[in-house]
Amino acid sequence: MSFFLDQCYEQMNQGEVVVAYKGTIGADIIANTLSLVELKLEKAEIQNAIKKKLYNVLVESLQNLYHHVDTPLSENEDKDDCKSNFGIFILSKLNDGYRISTGNFIHHNKIPIIKEKIDKINSLSSEELKDFYKFVLNNQKFSEKGGGGLGLIDMARKTGNKLEYRFFEYNKDFDFFNLIVFINTPEII
Amino acid sequence: MELISIEGTPKTPTITMNAETGVVEIKGRSIPENSIEFYKPIVDWLEEYSNSPAPKTIVNVQLEYFNTSSSKCILDVFKKLEVLKKNNNDVVINWYYEEDDEDMLEAGEDYESIIKVPFKMIQIVD
Numbered sequence: 168m169s170f171f172l173d174q175c176y177e178q179m180n181q182g183e184v185v186v187a188y189k190g191t192i193g194a195d196i197i198a199n200t201l202s203l204v205e206l207k208l209e210k211a212e213i214q215n216a217i218k219k220k221l222y223n224v225l226v227e228s229l230q231n232l233y234h235h236v237d238t239p240l241s242e243n244e245d246k247d248d249c250k251s252n253f254g255i256f257i258l259s260k261l262n263d264g265y266r267i268s269t270g271n272f273i274h275h276n277k278i279p280i281i282k283e284k285i286d287k288i289n290s291l292s293s294e295e296l297k298d299f300y301k302f303v304l305n306n307q308k309f310s311e312k313g314g315g316g317l318g319l320i321d322m323a324r325k326t327g328n329k330l331e332y333r334f335f336e337y338n339k340d341f342d343f344f345n346l347i348v349f350i351n352t353p354e355i356i
Numbered sequence: 357m358e359l360i361s362i363e364g365t366p367k368t369p370t371i372t373m374n375a376e377t378g379v380v381e382i383k384g385r386s387i388p389e390n391s392i393e394f395y396k397p398i399v400d401w402l403e404e405y406s407n408s409p410a411p412k413t414i415v416n417v418q419l420e421y422f423n424t425s426s427s428k429c430i431l432d433v434f435k436k437l438e439v440l441k442k443n444n445n446d447v448v449i450n451w452y453y454e455e456d457d458e459d460m461l462e463a464g465e466d467y468e469s470i471i472k473v474p475f476k477m478i479q480i481v482d
Contacts, residue, residue: 194389216456226387226423317424
């Protein structure tokens with residue numbers, strides 16, 4: 168992997184890693200990652216409802232990667248970075264919950280759209296998020312990549328937390344987009 | 357009409373659709389990357405079924421997980437049921453959720469508020 172991606176990975180990483188993956192994001196990898204996480208969660212001492220929530224958010228994060236990865240097209244850059252559908256995925260455990268960090272290349276001109284969307288989601292109350300979710304569910308068609316436009320809204324709604332994001336500049340055309348989602352784990356009473 | 361019976365996989369639910377009894381069941385997980393492809397035969401079946409439906413149509417939805425991509429397809433399934441109901445047919449959707457799974461209950465309530473078909477929220481108690 169290139170120095171650039173190593174640096175991205177380092178910055179994305181935090182807490183105690185449960186599962187981490189760097190490479191091509193395909194349907195098989197998603198399936199394998201999910202069953203691995205499910206196995207690990209079985210042993211974790213957290214409420215069933217929280218496990219389900221975590222699993223749900225994981226599915227959305229991974230499929231978001233699957234649907235939205237762009238591949239940088241550049242002859243001079245490191246070849247590893249130009250492998251198609253490259254993504255990074257890190258699930259880690261913090262003191263009071265879990266953290267899901269995903270990263271993928273995006274075209275520079277997509278930054279404003281992504282920013283606008285996440286900022287809007289972060290500005291909404293839980294009641295407004297519910298209405299927004301229902302509106303998109305009922306009115307928006309599937310994109311050509313198969314995304315329903317609901318993933319980010321769903322993550323914010325299910326976790327009750329704000330979505331965090333960063334962009335690492337790769338070259339003049341491409342950036343590495345890092346999305347971070349937190350899932351709180353209340354103590355079992 | 358053809359009886360539909362699709363076995364579940366780690367990413368797709370078990371589906372049974374019986375035109376004679378009017379019972380439709382969707383059970384398990386629905387987290388495929390391409391949910392349109394998976395749900396197409398189900399939506400098509402309902403389209404044909406609505407030409408000569410059973411006296412009462414009962415739809416049991418018992419999902420453990422579903423992704424947002426499936427949520428749109430499930431809405432398409434429910435929209436077919438809404439047409440059925442509009443044409444004066446007896447239709448009910450039984451939405452099952454596990455005792456502590458508030459997210460799943462809320463998801464059912466979202467559909468209930470969009471689709472004009474009677475919903476029954478049923479808690480699964482272990």
